[in-house]
Amino acid sequence: MGGSVSCCSSGETPKISRREVELEECPITTAEDVSEDTGTYLQHISDRELPDELAQESNPSDHPRASTLFLNKSQTDVREKRKSNYLNHMSPGLLTKKYSSCSTIFIDDSTVSQPNLKSTIKCVALAIYYHIKNRDSNRSLEIFDEKKHPLSREKVPDDYAVVDPEHKLIYRFIRTLFSSAQLTAECAIVTLVYLERLLTYAEMDICPCNWKRIVLGAILLASKVWDDQAVWNVDYCQILKDITVEDMNEMERHFLELLQFNINVPASVYAKYYFDLRSLADENNLSFPLEPLGNKRAQKLEAISRLCEDKYKNMCKNAMRRSVSADNLIGLKKSNAVLS
Structure with missing residues (x-):
């Protein structure tokens, strides 16, 4: 934030776009250039913030028009599958997919406001799977390391940090938590939003050593x-019986700090994640x-x-009534003005 160089002049010249001004032509304003009448120069907030294009690219969980991270991560595997199917003359999924006809109409009960729970959890687990498989590096934090903060008393395998989990393993872990805590499908979508926001804000990766604790947080x-009826931290301790409440509290506090306490999920962002999950499901059958x-x-x-x-x-009727009432009021005022 604040990566641009600001210019100011005493004359009343038209404002020039920063993109049209070359960097070397912008003199850096010093304390000597500022008149005593204007006081200390303060950079405008619009100059200190990132442009919309950069902000959308860096924080897709905050902007509805930016592409989700998990969909970008999955494109490599999708292209390879399409290439393999083309070379082998295969069309997977076409024979099992149902199509509507004149006699039979198939409908999908899953909507953006009421998604299908099982399918949504599968898609979220698949998105996390692609995050882990196609990660850029292994940047992590100690609070999420499963070796240092185990979720069970069972010994963590020595290769826990190098072996990528399968999609089924991730799905079973999420499904167990959602089933035991009786969480909704909408909560799964918000979970994915928070996960990608954490990776963006904290500049870290979800990898084999930390994926369980990041997903849990x-x-x-x-x-x-x-x-509306949130699950208490102690309730998760009954699901994962070997974890302590103190550990849950500490992880939650770190998670919030890394998110910069930005827990707001706009409706547009939520809808974008829902439809991108649908796209991910179609591409992976x-x-x-x-x-x-x-x-x-x-x-x-x-x-x-009908409802x-x-x-x-x-x-429409109420709007028409308000419009007629407003017109009558304006006409009454005009007539009173003429009479007076």
Whole structure:
């Protein structure tokens, strides 16, 4: 922050864009150049902040238009799979995928507001898997090291820091926590947002030695922020019976500090992560469950659509009434002005 050189002049000249001014043509302002009338020069906040393009690239968990980290990490494997399928003339998933026809209509109950729990957890586990597999380095912190802070009394293997976990192992770990704590699918998406925000803010990587504790910390924080009835730290100690409450508290405190206490997840960012998880599922043949549209389901959809239509009509009527009332009030004021 504050990587640009600021210029100021006493004359009233038009403001020039910083991109149009070469760095060597910008004189650095010193204390001698500032007049006594204006006082000490203060750099404008817009000059001290990063441009939007750089901010979006560095903090995708804060900006809805920036691509998620896990989707970028998965592209290497996706390209290799497509190349392999092309060379081998294979089309995996096409025979098992269900398509709607004139006689049968398949619908997906998973929506951005109510995602499918099992499929969402699988996609989040797959996103973490690609984070670990295609990591840039092994930057980590001691608080998340499983060797120094074990989650169980079982001895940590000697190769714990070099062997990448499989997707099934990550899924089982997350599913156990979500099932025991009765967490929602929305909480899983927020967990992934916090995880990527941690990697960006702390400039670290999720790797074999720290992935369990990072995921646990993200789930712990997401459950408290998202769910109305949050799970206490002591409840996680009953799920992971060998971990202590003091360890959970310390990890949560470090997690919050590394996030700079930024736990806000805008709706646009949440929606972006949901749809990117859907894209990740399609690219890896993890399709969300489709069910045929029956009579009961069709009647339910029709009732919901009618309810939404009635709400929309009521909103339009209320808006028209407010508009007519405002016009009448303006006309009344004008008539009073003429009479007076």
